Amino acid sequence: MLRVQNSPRRRYREQVIGEIKQAALAQIDAGGPGALSLNAVAKTLGVSGPALYKYFRNRDELLTVLLLDAYDDVAGAVRETLEATADEPARHRLWALAAAFLGWAAAQPHRFALIAGTPLPGYEAPPESVGKARAVLGPFLTVLAQGRPAPVAGSLTGQLGEWAATTPAVADWVRTWAPDGDPALLLTTVLSVWSRLHGVVSLTVHGQFTGMGFDPAALLRAEMDAVADRLGLD
Amino acid sequence: MLRVQNSPRRRYREQVIGEIKQAALAQIDAGGPGALSLNAVAKTLGVSGPALYKYFRNRDELLTVLLLDAYDDVAGAVRETLEATADEPARHRLWALAAAFLGWAAAQPHRFALIAGTPLPGYEAPPESVGKARAVLGPFLTVLAQGRPAPVAGSLTGQLGEWAATTPAVADWVRTWAPDGDPALLLTTVLSVWSRLHGVVSLTVHGQFTGMGFDPAALLRAEMDAVADRLGLD
DNA sequence: GCACTTTGGTTAGAGGTTGTAACCATCGTA
DNA sequence: TACGATGGTTACAACCTCTAACCAAAGTGC
Structure with missing residues (x-):
C-alpha cells in the first residue's frame, strides 16, 4: 500500500x-x-x-512557481479560445486569440509582468519557461497555417528555417500545432504576431497608453488585421 | 551681481x-x-x-531623474539619426530610426527597462515622461508623413483623431514633426510603429529571443518593412 | 509499542535595505 | 560678525532575505 x-x-x-x-x-x-x-x-x-x-527554497523559487503557473494559465485561456472558435473564420480566430491574451494580461497585469521577462534583481527565469511560451503561441500557429504564410525580405525567414532544421523541439512544436505547415514561414509569422502582441499588451498593462483616448483592443485588432491581410486570411 | x-x-x-x-x-x-x-x-x-x-529626496526621485535622462538620451539618438539620414529614401530612414532605437536599448537594456514602464514597487513614472516619449517618437512622424498613411478598419483611427482634436499638445506635437500631415492617420501609424518597436525591443533586451537563432534587427526590419509597404514608402 | 526519522514550526540573529532625526562643521550672505 | 544654508555624520526604526539551532508532533519500521 x-x-x-x-x-x-x-x-x-x-x-x-x-x-x-x-x-x-x-x-x-x-x-x-x-x-x-x-x-x-x-x-x-x-x-x-x-x-x-x-x-x-527561497524567494526565487516561489517566483518561479508563480511564473510557471501564470504561463499555464494564459496558455489554457488561449487554447480554450482556439477550441471555442473552431467554427469561425480564421481571421476571427486570430482576433479572438489575441483578445484572449490581452484580456488575460489586463486582468492580471502583474502576472503578465512575471512572464514578460521583466527584470528582477538576481532573478532569472527557469529553462522550462521556453516550453511554456511555446504552449501559449501554439494555438496561433494553428490559425496562421490556415493562411498562406510568406517569407519576408531580409535574412529572417532563412535564419528561422535554420533554427527549425537544427532544433527538433521547435520542429515538433510547429508540427504539433500546424501539421502541414512550413516551419520557416510559420515561425516568421508567429514571431511577428508575438512581438506585436507583446508590444501592445506590454504598453497597455504598463500604462503607457493611458490618456491617449483609444482602446488598446482596437489597436491589437488592427495589428492582427495587418497580419491576416498578409496571410490572405478570411 | x-x-x-x-x-x-x-x-x-x-x-x-x-x-x-x-x-x-x-x-x-x-x-x-x-x-x-x-x-x-x-x-x-x-x-x-x-x-x-x-x-x-528619496530613491524614487533618483529613479525619476535617471528615467528622464534615459528618455533624453534615446530621443537624441533618434533625432540625430533623422538628421543624418536626410538624403536617404524614406524607407531607409524608417529602418535607421528603428535600428537606432534598438541599438540604444541593446547597449543599455536596463535604461530601456526604466523607460519601458517596468513595474517597480511603489514607483510611478512622472507626468513629464509623456512628453519625453513623444520626443522619441517625433522623428518617426516626419518619416511616416512621407508616405500615404491610411486608416485601419475598426474604431482606432477615429479614436485617435478625437484625441488629437481635443488635446492641443498632441496636435502640436504632430504638427511640429509633420507639418502637413493628417493627425489621425499619422497617430494611427506611429502607434503601430511604437508597439512593434516596443515589442521587438522589449523581447530582445529581456532575453526572450535568446537561443532562437535569428537576429532581432532582422525582425525589426521586417516589421518596419511591413509598415513601409502599407505607406507606400520608397 | 517504542525508537528513530521526518516534517513543520519557532526564535535568534546576520547582513542588508530605506529613510528620519539630531548633531556638527563649514561656507555663504546680509 | 551673526545667522542661515549646505553637506556631512551617527543612531536608529522598521523593514527585508535567509540560516542555524532547537523542539514538538507526526509518521515509519521493527
Whole structure:
C-alpha cells in the first residue's frame, strides 16, 4: 500500500503551498513582482517568516512557481479560445486569440509582468519557461497555417528555417500545432504576431497608453488585421 | 551681481549629483532598476547612506531623474539619426530610426527597462515622461508623413483623431514633426510603429529571443518593412 | 509499542535595505 | 560678525532575505 502521495500530511502540505501562492499573488497584484516579500506572506498566513522556507527554497523559487503557473494559465485561456472558435473564420480566430491574451494580461497585469521577462534583481527565469511560451503561441500557429504564410525580405525567414532544421523541439512544436505547415514561414509569422502582441499588451498593462483616448483592443485588432491581410486570411 | 547659479558650491553639487547618477546607473546596469540601492551608491562614493538624501529626496526621485535622462538620451539618438539620414529614401530612414532605437536599448537594456514602464514597487513614472516619449517618437512622424498613411478598419483611427482634436499638445506635437500631415492617420501609424518597436525591443533586451537563432534587427526590419509597404514608402 | 526519522514550526540573529532625526562643521550672505 | 544654508555624520526604526539551532508532533519500521 504505497501511500506516499496521498496522506493527511501530503494534503496539508499542498494546502499550505496553495495558501502561500495565493498570498504571494495578492502581494504581486498590489505592487508588482518586485513587491513580493516572504515575511509579509508569512504574516498573512499567521506563521513566522522562516516557516516558508520549509516549502520554498527561497524567494526565487516561489517566483518561479508563480511564473510557471501564470504561463499555464494564459496558455489554457488561449487554447480554450482556439477550441471555442473552431467554427469561425480564421481571421476571427486570430482576433479572438489575441483578445484572449490581452484580456488575460489586463486582468492580471502583474502576472503578465512575471512572464514578460521583466527584470528582477538576481532573478532569472527557469529553462522550462521556453516550453511554456511555446504552449501559449501554439494555438496561433494553428490559425496562421490556415493562411498562406510568406517569407519576408531580409535574412529572417532563412535564419528561422535554420533554427527549425537544427532544433527538433521547435520542429515538433510547429508540427504539433500546424501539421502541414512550413516551419520557416510559420515561425516568421508567429514571431511577428508575438512581438506585436507583446508590444501592445506590454504598453497597455504598463500604462503607457493611458490618456491617449483609444482602446488598446482596437489597436491589437488592427495589428492582427495587418497580419491576416498578409496571410490572405478570411 | 546675482551669483546664485554659478559658484564653487553649485558646481560641487552638480559634480556630486553626476557621480551619484553614474554610480546608480552602474548598479542598474548590473541588476536592473530594482537593484538600485542608495546605500550601495553611497558606499561607492565613500559617504554615508543618508548623505545622498541631501541631493535626492528619496530613491524614487533618483529613479525619476535617471528615467528622464534615459528618455533624453534615446530621443537624441533618434533625432540625430533623422538628421543624418536626410538624403536617404524614406524607407531607409524608417529602418535607421528603428535600428537606432534598438541599438540604444541593446547597449543599455536596463535604461530601456526604466523607460519601458517596468513595474517597480511603489514607483510611478512622472507626468513629464509623456512628453519625453513623444520626443522619441517625433522623428518617426516626419518619416511616416512621407508616405500615404491610411486608416485601419475598426474604431482606432477615429479614436485617435478625437484625441488629437481635443488635446492641443498632441496636435502640436504632430504638427511640429509633420507639418502637413493628417493627425489621425499619422497617430494611427506611429502607434503601430511604437508597439512593434516596443515589442521587438522589449523581447530582445529581456532575453526572450535568446537561443532562437535569428537576429532581432532582422525582425525589426521586417516589421518596419511591413509598415513601409502599407505607406507606400520608397 | 517504542525508537528513530521526518516534517513543520519557532526564535535568534546576520547582513542588508530605506529613510528620519539630531548633531556638527563649514561656507555663504546680509 | 551673526545667522542661515549646505553637506556631512551617527543612531536608529522598521523593514527585508535567509540560516542555524532547537523542539514538538507526526509518521515509519521493527
